[in-house]
Amino acid sequence: MAAATFSMCGRPGFNCSTVGGMFNVRQASEAYALPGGPANLLYRGLASAVSQVFQVDNKSEFLEQVPHRRHPGILHMKMVKLPQEVSNSARLLLQNSSLRQLEEKVQALTNYLWSRKCPMEDSELQTRATQLEERLRSKVGPPTSEFQDPDKKTELEQKLQQKVLTLLRKTTYHWQPLSYNEDQSLVYLASRLAGEYAALSRVFHEIRKRVPDFAPYSLLDFGSGVGSVTWAAHTAWGETIREYVCVDSSASMNLLAELLLKGGSDSQQMCIPGVYFRQFLPVSPKVKFDLVVSAYSLNELPSRSHRISTVETLWRKTNGFLVLIENGTKEGHHLLMEARDTVLRAKDKVCHDPRPAHVFAPCPHQLPCPRFSWMKPLPCNFIQAYEPLPFSWNKSVKLERFSFLIMSRGSPPDEARWPRIVQEVQRRTRHVHCRLCCSDGSLQHIVITRKYGRDLYRCARTSEWGDRLPVIQSSMEGDPEADGTALEEDTEPPAVEKT
Known part of the structure; x- marks a missing residue:
């Protein structure tokens, strides 16, 4: 077991035990379980989440001035x-x-604009045409005696090219200016x-x-x-x-x-x-x-x-x-x-x-x-x-x-590194699911509970999709987002909801 020193709530020198570089919350709380002691500071202070992956950014001490529901990472708007x-x-x-x-x-234009794709580049179109031609030639098989006749050969080539053009029209998005x-x-x-x-x-x-x-x-x-x-x-x-x-x-x-x-x-x-x-x-x-x-x-x-x-x-x-x-x-x-x-x-x-x-x-x-x-x-x-x-x-x-x-x-502000919530926040009993785009270029799925700090828990619970969580990332021990369920497919226009 190694020893490490953490700075929490502006109080340097608070010694906590670590195992393999991971902060052991249970051992620390058992060792300092006296009222008003370090363990109380641990839970009431700006604590860490998911094994020290994130810590609340308290440089400006904003939580002493505003409620959690208006923390500085809140960016969403109501209707x-x-x-x-x-x-x-x-x-x-x-x-x-x-x-x-x-x-x-109106409905036709809305659907058309939502499904509109980028115009295909000439190089991409040429590559696709070549691939289709090779695929059709492979289906025809090796040349036969029919190819000995120049007229017949020309006719077959023309049919092949026509098939390629027909397939291109069917499989390629036809962009046109509006x-x-x-x-x-x-x-x-x-x-x-x-x-x-x-x-x-x-x-x-x-x-x-x-x-x-x-x-x-x-x-x-x-x-x-x-x-x-x-x-x-x-x-x-x-x-x-x-x-x-x-x-x-x-x-x-x-x-x-x-x-x-x-x-x-x-x-x-x-x-x-x-x-x-x-x-x-x-x-x-x-x-x-x-x-x-x-x-x-x-x-x-x-x-x-x-x-x-x-x-x-x-x-x-x-x-x-x-x-x-x-x-x-x-x-x-x-x-x-x-x-x-x-x-x-x-x-x-x-x-x-x-x-x-x-x-x-x-x-x-x-x-x-x-x-x-x-x-x-x-x-x-x-x-x-x-x-x-x-x-x-x-x-x-x-x-x-x-x-x-x-x-x-110009140069970015210090708080520009706060992670962005990139999916709807899922609030459950005594825990919150947040999917974040982080400052190291990764996607993280974190589950925040009250034991990781009251301030962090309440900030996460009052945040919405698109807000920034006012935390700093201290290590990369969290679970990266690796599935493909983060967002719905964009095959349909946005849904309509009632108040």
């Missing part, structure tokens, strides 16, 4: 509701339109405005909660659509933002977003000042913005090279935070991890900003995503409840399932 101005404007525009069968069109006219823009407004606003509100809330001093002056919205980013940013930071540059290639979308800001009528003034609409990104690399956002837009770019080029441009224009949001599917997660690697590895020929890139959220590390390391990758996604537009076919509450990435400039 999000659209501002009354934009809700009224959206209803007015939809009621005055000539759209028919709006409910069916173009929005006036009617399609209104359908997008009805189907996506409230959900996008909810996801953006949740992401902006995290920046405000963790960096309360951040007060952006300018915002760039790439792929602005109906203007959900503008509304969510204005709700988060109010009059602090003086300039909103909204970039969307669709003139119909820009016009609709402007009408929303004007209360549905061209005769009124925009209720949010300083909003400008463009169809192209600003060219000059010297034009920078405190907050740069791209929400549900990366999948609309035609190739990987276009996505990488766009992300690099957006990062060059970022002075504070770059926020990227996509559907909470495998495709959406893949797009964000591609963008994450692009920013972390970006090397401009001309350095316009020497500050390094840092992953602000949701990852507590800058290592490869652990969900990509499995044989069956699963998306890292989160949910936000929101109140949809008040139409008869809508439920009272819906859930937006989304993936997000926040990149920042």
Whole structure:
């Protein structure tokens, strides 16, 4: 048996016995079982969980100032509701339109956008065609006497190529760019405005909660659509933002977003000042913005090279935070991890900003995503409840399932290493199951009970999916998440729940 010294509750020199480097809670409690003695400090103090894998981070002594239900790792929001101005404007525009069968069109567009995949690269398509051709040739068998006739040989080759093309069409996702006219823009407004606003509100809330001093002056919205980013940013930071540059290639979308800001009528003034609409990104690399956002837009770019080029441009224009949001599917997660690697590895020929890139959220590390390391990758996604537009076919509450990435400039804060809860917290009698993405790039499934410390237990019990557990990782003795049951498959749109 070896001896070790731990520091708990700011009291150095508390000697505990260890066995093989693992803290023996039972022996320590039996040895110091006097009222008010070290054992009492052990349980009441900021103790460890799961054999010293995690310890509550008490550098700021936050638990002496706030209750556990509001510990600094709490980031989740309750139901999000659209501002009354934009809700009224959206209803007015939809009621005055000539759209028919709006409910069916909204459902069809929602399903299509949720199932939308990345465009296949030419190299991938060529590889798949070669594999199909080889498979078909193997079924035909070795050449026969029929191949001696040139005409017959040409005919058979043509049939083979036709079969390859037919199989490619059946087995390959056919990506095509989306173009929005006036009617399609209104359908997008009805189907996506409230959900996008909810996801953006949740992401902006995290920046405000963790960096309360951040007060952006300018915002760039790439792929602005109906203007959900503008509304969510204005709700988060109010009059602090003086300039909103909204970039969307669709003139119909820009016009609709402007009408929303004007209360549905061209005769009124925009209720949010300083909003400008463009169809192209600003060219000059010297034009920078405190907050740069791209929400549900990366999948609309035609190739990987276009996505990488766009992300690099957006990062060059970022002075504070770059926020990227996509559907909470495998495709959406893949797009964000591609963008994450692009920013972390970006090397401009001309350095316009020497500050390094840092992953602000949701990852507590800058290592490869652990969900990509499995044989069956699963998306890292989160949910936000929101109140949809008040139409008869809508439920009272819906859930937006989304993936997000926040990149920042400069060095990360000390608390950036707190692990993220990446699945719904399972509360059971006298214990809590938490699945965490940790600072060492691993997924951990920990079971927290009261005996590991009252503070840690209550913090875990009041946390939700997407929150950060205010603990520090002291060793790697926990059980890594090794199964494929962490999240549901993304084969269907997000479920709808009632209050």
